[in-house]
Amino acid sequence: MKNAKKIISALMLGMFVFSAVGCDMIEKTPEGIAKQVVAKVNDEKITKGDMDKLLKQSGVIASIEQQYGTNYSSNEEAMSALQQQKEQLLDQKVTEVLVLQKAKELKLVPSDSELDKQVTTQYNATKKNYKTESAWNTVLKNAGFTVADLKQQIRNGIIEQKVLNYIYKGISITDAQAQAYYEKNKSQYTEQPNTINVSHILLKTEDDAKKVEARLKNGEDFAKVAKEVSTDDGSKVKGGNLGNIQQGDTNYDPTFLAAAFKLSDGQVSDPVHTQFGWHVIKCIKKTTYPVKAFDKVKAEIKSTLLKQKQQTKQQDTINKWKKAASITKYEKNL
Structure with missing residues (x-):
């Protein structure tokens, strides 16, 4: 069952990770509520019914229930979290609708026969992971999909990929660009990740950090001072020791890591400012490894830079399309 959810979730990622005023009596019926407009993208409407279905298919409701319980509607924090998730999904849905509209405008939509063939191929490839029709239908039902829903999602994903290919056309990375990146970022391409055993003293102000720096220069023990004044x-309690850290570890502030890796064994830094405050850092022991030759990592670097360039172009293009479109949201109807 978990594998089923993963497969369907992967298909959901095909969606771009790019006014309801009337008679109250009509609006309060289930049918009327489902038809309430939550957004308009040019002349196309997105309804509350569309979004409620998407909430289930994306796993948002299941996640909220797991965290807050099935009676989450009485929990203010849960409802706030749910509203944020709804608004994020609405943004994604608006982008999806706009991109599908642009696909038609740019004549990027494949023929019906070609689309049907690709949809069938992808659908069958997903379905074959389940031994029986009953097991497959159970998976779809639990995920909030009908066969038609899933095929439509696959169909949209195919069209969206055509739009991406259009956006990415002409983007490339030269060997010279890759070489320049390599020269500036050699520490990312060592035979093994460089590591550092590091300690720090965290202070609230620069003045506090300078006082600590003076104490250390006068010969006081780093661990002793850390236990006395560090705010971390x-x-x-460990004398400021953070243990072994790999270069590029995303769990640590980049400014902190850059300053730490500039130090030699036993060296103490000048005060370093990060989002957390002011640090005085001591390198206990640094372990470095040889840098791989450029030819060994050229393909990896070009792939990394290409993805970065594509993502930037994609975001810029979508933003440009959104500015030119007529988009209205009615979040109160979510």
């Missing part, structure tokens, strides 16, 4: 409760 997690490390101060």
